[in-house]
Amino acid sequence: MHNRYSGFARRIGARAMTRRDFIWLATVGTAGAATGCAVNPVTGQQQLMFLSEANEIALDKEHSPHQFSSDYGAVQDVRLNQYITTVGESMTGFTHRPHMPYSYRCVNATYVNAYTFPGGSMATTRGIMLEMQDEAELAGLLGHEMGHVNARHTAARMSTGILTSVVLLGASAALASQGETWGAVAAGLGGVAAGALLAHYSRNDERQADSLGMEYMTKSGYSPEGMVGLMDVLRKMQKNNPSAIEMMFSTHPMSEERYQTAVREAGSTHAHARTQPLYRERYMDHTAGLRQIKGAIEKMQEGEKLMRQERFSPAETALDDALRQAPEDYAGLVLMAKCQLAMDRPQRAEFFADKARNIYPAEAQAHHVSGVAKLNLKQFDAAYDQFDRYEKLLPGNPNTVFLKGISLEAMGRRSQSAQEYQRFLGSVRQGGQAEHAYGRLVEWGYISP
Numbered sequence: 001m002h003n004r005y006s007g008f009a010r011r012i013g014a015r016a017m018t019r020r021d022f023i024w025l026a027t028v029g030t031a032g033a034a035t036g037c038a039v040n041p042v043t044g045q046q047q048l049m050f051l052s053e054a055n056e057i058a059l060d061k062e063h064s065p066h067q068f069s070s071d072y073g074a075v076q077d078v079r080l081n082q083y084i085t086t087v088g089e090s091m092t093g094f095t096h097r098p099h100m101p102y103s104y105r106c107v108n109a110t111y112v113n114a115y116t117f118p119g120g121s122m123a124t125t126r127g128i129m130l131e132m133q134d135e136a137e138l139a140g141l142l143g144h145e146m147g148h149v150n151a152r153h154t155a156a157r158m159s160t161g162i163l164t165s166v167v168l169l170g171a172s173a174a175l176a177s178q179g180e181t182w183g184a185v186a187a188g189l190g191g192v193a194a195g196a197l198l199a200h201y202s203r204n205d206e207r208q209a210d211s212l213g214m215e216y217m218t219k220s221g222y223s224p225e226g227m228v229g230l231m232d233v234l235r236k237m238q239k240n241n242p243s244a245i246e247m248m249f250s251t252h253p254m255s256e257e258r259y260q261t262a263v264r265e266a267g268s269t270h271a272h273a274r275t276q277p278l279y280r281e282r283y284m285d286h287t288a289g290l291r292q293i294k295g296a297i298e299k300m301q302e303g304e305k306l307m308r309q310e311r312f313s314p315a316e317t318a319l320d321d322a323l324r325q326a327p328e329d330y331a332g333l334v335l336m337a338k339c340q341l342a343m344d345r346p347q348r349a350e351f352f353a354d355k356a357r358n359i360y361p362a363e364a365q366a367h368h369v370s371g372v373a374k375l376n377l378k379q380f381d382a383a384y385d386q387f388d389r390y391e392k393l394l395p396g397n398p399n400t401v402f403l404k405g406i407s408l409e410a411m412g413r414r415s416q417s418a419q420e421y422q423r424f425l426g427s428v429r430q431g432g433q434a435e436h437a438y439g440r441l442v443e444w445g446y447i448s449p
Contacts, residue, residue, distance in 0.1 A: 041096040042151045042212065051118075051155040057101060060119025062396060067115075068123060069394055072108035072331040073363035075126065081105050083286040084124065087135060088142045094219040096150040096212075104142065108331040110300040112237065116145040118154040126331075127301065129287055130294055131233050135279035136217065136226020143213030143227070150212060153205045203255065210258060214265055218273040224266035226278055231259040296325035300332050303339070312343050330360040337369045346376035364394040371403065380410040398427045405437060418446050 038049035051059075068074060074081055081104070088104040102120035112127040122145050124138075132138055148154065201209070214227045235256060266274060290297070299322035306315035319336045326332060333356035340349035353370035360366065371386030384407035391400045405420035421437035428434050441447045 040152060040156075042208070047156060049152070049155060051158055056118035056152070056155055058119075060101075060117035060121050064117040064119075064121040065394060066397065067117075068105070068107055068121075069364045071123065071125065072334060072365060073360060074105040074123075075108055076330070076360060077106075077289055080286055080289065084138070084142075087138055088122065088146075091139065091143055091146060091216045091220045094216050095146055100149060102146070102149075108329075110297045110304065110331060114141050114145055116148055118149065118152070120146070120149045122146075126290055126297055129290055130297065131237065132283070133229060133233075133280060134226065135283040136222040136277070137230040137233065138226075138283060139217040139220070139222045140213055140227035140230040143216040144209045144230075145213075146216055147209030147212030148201065148205065151205070151208050153201060153209070157201075157205075206258060207261065210262060211265065214262070214270055218270045218276065221276055222273075223276040223278055224262075224270040224273055228259070228262045228266050229278075231262045235259050293326045293329065296322040296329060296332065299325070300329075300335060303335060307335075307339060307342070310342075312339055315339050316343065328359050330356050330363065330366070333359065334366050334369055337366070337373065341369070341373060341376070346373045349373040350377065362393065364390050367393065368400070371407075375403075375407060375410075378410075380407050383407045384411070398424050399433070402428075402433045402437065405440075409440065414444055418444055422446070 037046050038052075039045065040047050084106055085104045088102060092098050092100075092102050097120075100120040102122065104122050105124075106129055107123045107125055109125040110127045111125055112131060114122070114124045114128055116122040122142065124141065128141070129138075132141070210227065210231075214224050217226060218224050235258075284291075299318045303315045303318035303322065306312070306318060316336070316339050319332060319339055322332045323329065323336060333352045337349045337352035337356065340346075340352060350370060350373035353366050353373055357363075357366035357370055367386045367390040371383045371390065374380075374383035374386060384404055387400055387403045387407060391397065391404070394400075401420050401424040405417045405424060408414075408417035408420060418441055421441055424437050425434060425441075438447075442449045
């Protein structure tokens with residue numbers, strides 16, 4: 001990493017950056033930070049807990065917007081998001097922490113997953129919404145995520161050192177361990193590593209969240225068969241289409257045992273609620289818009305899989321097919337822009353990124369990708385404008401500050417570039433980017449070596 005970045009620093013100084021330099025710059029990273037014992041709200045027992053409830057909420061508020069943007073933002077279907085919110089809110093009063101600031105949305109990501117931050121900010125993806133068949137399954141899914149919040153699983157794992165540092169790694173560092181960073185970024189994996197707060201739950205965590213989820217959903221009027229149905233969907237996908245659900249299983253380990261436990265609990269502990277409704281028709285009505293573009297979403301899933309394999313030409317074909325079916329799909333357009341960037345076609349990347357940001361101007365990611373494309377085209381002032389817009393929409397990302405410094409440096413605006421580099425170094429002191437920023441400040445006489 002050090003050697004590669006030193007070469008990059010020389011090339012930016014000569015304004016001779018390579019394709020990989022530009023795609024590497026497409027990585028968006030951030031850093032952030034998070035005493036004693038506390039009573040677990042579910043078990044009533046003392047447990048090691050270094051994060052207070054206020055810490056959980058603050059970390060959630062700071063980092064969840066970055067993850068939602070990495071997943072292409074909340075869907076623009078207001079009715080669908082309100083529906084998911086209504087289902088979630090119907091259960092909050094039955095939880096062990098009803099006062100938490102829960103929030104719910106469907107994000108534009110096409111992979112199959114759902115997740116929550118420790119303060120209760122939750123998301124379901126379009127991929128998993130298409131797999132479920134009724135509202136009770138949705139209630140089971142949200143109830144499960146509520147279970148993680150109520151049992152304080154993320155906070156507990158941070159406190160016991162399973163997450164080795166409360167400092168969140170920038171996505172560039174996290175992805176570097178997986179091989180070629182630029183390939184991962186092009187695959188749509190570039191984003192703030194807020195995912196460090198999305199704990200890799202243990203099987204015991206999952207069992208407890210399943211149990212709590214079934215408790216919350218049945219108390220709010222849903223049949224426990226919804227949880228059984230959800231577990232059945234997940235186990236079948238694990239068997240028949242594992243690549244579509246691998247990200248979910250990396251954080252939420254699935255097993256046949258979880259399905260069998262749901263069946264057993266539905267027939268014993270919650271047998272009294274089995275006649276409660278599933279609300280299939282209501283679910284189908286509210287997800288009709290998604291199902292109309294199911295073919296496009298499946299092609300996006302295929303395109304993302306191919307990009308992870310760095311097979312960009314067939315990925316382009318799959319994404320082109322997706323956009324023929326859904327020409328104004330924000331996620332599809334941003335994915336295509338990233339694919340074009342990986343294929344060394346910055347003008348095409350700029351076209352798709354700019355179309356995406358015009359369709360969904362309030363979502364930040366397209367502005368970032370557009371900025372990288374413009375940087376590649378040596379449109380440094382336009383690139384700066386896009387990074388500045390990104391930061392206004394989604395503040396708190398030091399890497400954006402660095403990219404603004406890079407753009408200003410390339411324009412020859414040394415004093416303004418120095419200000420951005422100094423601001424960047426106020427939050428990041430290690431790594432290649434910090435090395436470059438520090439080196440420039442020394443070279444320009446702003447600081448002493």
